[in-house]
Amino acid sequence: MEAARPSRRRRPRRRTVDRPVNVRLVRAASVLVVLPLLAFLFSIAPAGALPRPALEPAFDGRSAAELAAALATEYPSRVPGSSEAEGASRWYRETMASLGLSTEQDTWRERLPGLGTVELRNLVTVVPGRSPQAIVLVAHRDNAGAEQEGDNAWGTAALMELARGFAPGGAAPAPKPQRTLVFVSTDGGAFGGAGAARFATVSPHAERALAAIVLDDLGGGGRPFLAVAGRGTVSPSRALVASASARITEQGGVAPALPSPLAQLVDLALPYAAGEQGPLLARGIAAVTIGREQSGAGPGQAQSVAAAAPRLQRLGRAAEALVSSLDASARAGFGTPDSLFLGSRVASGWAARLLLVVAVCPFALGALDLLARARRRRLPLAAAFRALRSRALVWLSAVPLLWLAVPAGVLPAGASLPLPPYSPPVADRPTGGLAVLGLAFVLVWLLARRRLAPAGRPATAEERLAGYTAALVWLAVLAVILAVTKPYALVFALPALYAWLWLPGRSRLPACAALYLLGVLAPLTGLLAFGDELDLGPGDTLLYLLGLVSVGYLPLSTLLLMLAWAAGGAQLGALAFGRYAPYAGGREPPPAGLLRRSALWTARRARARYASGR
Secondary structure, three states: OOOOOOOOOOOOOOOEOOEOOOHHHHHHHHHHHHHHHHHHHHHOEEOOOOOOOOOOOOOOHHHHHHHHHHHHHHOOOOOOOOHHHHHHHHHHHHHHHHOOOOOEEEEEEEEEOOOEEEEEEEEEEEEOOOEEEEEEEEEEOOOOOOOOOOOOHHHHHHHHHHHHOOOOOOOOOOOOOOEEEEEEEEOOHHHOOHHHHHHHHHOHHHHOEEEEEEEEOOOOOOOEEEEOOOOOOOOOOHHHHHHHHHHHHHHHOOOOEOOOHHHHHHHHHOOOOOOOHHHHHHOOOOEEEEEEOOOOOOOOOOOOHHHHHHHHHHHHHHHHHHHHHHHHOOOOOOOOOOEEEEOOEEEEHHHHHHHHHHHHHHHHHHHHHHHHHHHHOOOOHHHHHHHHHHHHHHHHOHHHHHHHHOOOOOOOOOOOOOOOOOOOOOOOOOHHHHHHHHHHHHHHHHHHHHHHOOOOOOOOHHHHHHHHHHHHHHHHHHHHHHHHHOHHHHHHHHHHHHHHOOOOOOOOHHHHHHHHHHHHHHHHHHHHHHHHHOOOOHHHHHHHHHHHHHOOOOOHHHHHHHHHHHHHHHHHHHHHOOOOOOHHHHOOOOOOOHHHHHHHHHHHHHHHHHHHHO
């Protein structure tokens, strides 16, 4: 007798509860991504640098190092609004006057996190050129204290030494520059670039700026770097960045470091810019920051003139050569199109944005097809969307809690500027206030959990599929909103979307958990990359982001999108780990919850008062 063959497990049929996603549709729609991908790849090209100037730079590194040492010794703690900050501004004006250069002072008051409302001073020196079009050089004069980060005595000294070359009777590379040179010593640079933001907003020279060069810690011991992030979907001109890189390489023999592509994508996605080039780029001024990575003796630590002079000379001469290249350029202006700098090559931002926007289409079509199939099968979608609504309300309850945290002193308030990492709430972590806010959030969740927790029976396959459908459609809507408003954020959203799209139909816990965690990995990578950029741990990074929201640097719309995304992810997580239940156990119509009972009670009381008043 012939032995019976073991029965093979049948593959689930398409368009059933066990295999609901239309794989063919998603696959076919993926063809749309090919052309934008090719456009992005073909947009990667070398960035042309401006020609090297004919005359060699005359920047004196030792003279600049002596100026930096004098400033750091006489006024070691130049915190904005302090007496030493006022003394440093006076010292700067007197030193520039001794060179025969006049200085204009712009004074205003600004509310800075951790300092309150203080008086700030920008000092502007103008060297007229043959054209009113300006080349702007910027260096912040302040710091966050003698032992804190943000000390830029080296940049201030380099700014003064560069101006010395154009002083009356000085050894200038040319008797008179082609373009007007504007030397700006800013205040509040160590607290988010307040002075650069003020100059970009109110100065008439900013309206005529061809380009801007920011000098930051040129005497440090690390590798030269260029900062290119802007507040918004902007970047400095590729020609400006390439020219700055070329001049630094020529003078120092080492190419400067650029932010990694991942860091650039994070800054464009938020958007975020820590350097003083950020507010300048936000006003349409092509700006780049030249500095050194911290190594060895850090900011606020004493360095000998002999040790710092050679490093300061190399970058100072590179800055002077870059000014000469810009001055001799026939360009009418340098734009600020968003770009991705990949070493010596640059990718166009428009091509990257187009690729990200089109990449949403296959997921969106797959989610909409899933919704259409769920409606045809009459799945309990109403209960699934109610469950999603409850989760969204729980996450959105964080907004009023954050609003209350500002007057309570848990989160900072101040000007709409990027917080320095050494400011509250990161430096002075308000543990008690955070615990109270966390407890309030947990209480809100416990109130909502009564309608969302499994009670008595596990969810059926139809109820689980309805829950998946509601969450995926919700994320598709959010992805379209991101594509319109913040396309670079899709870099960290798309991997999660395509990992989570294959969750429906999976029944085994290990497979569901693996797919869900794979989707969480991309946003988590972005968060960790942002924290690494600021040398912060994950917890401090979250606090820092909340601080950016509380001061208004990150708009409320960004926070709302994050919380709405978290609500969709929370529903998918409950499904993946077997903790999902339809709202109120799937009862139709659902019994009144706390919010509806409160609203009905308030309405009855109002009607009773109105009736008694009549």
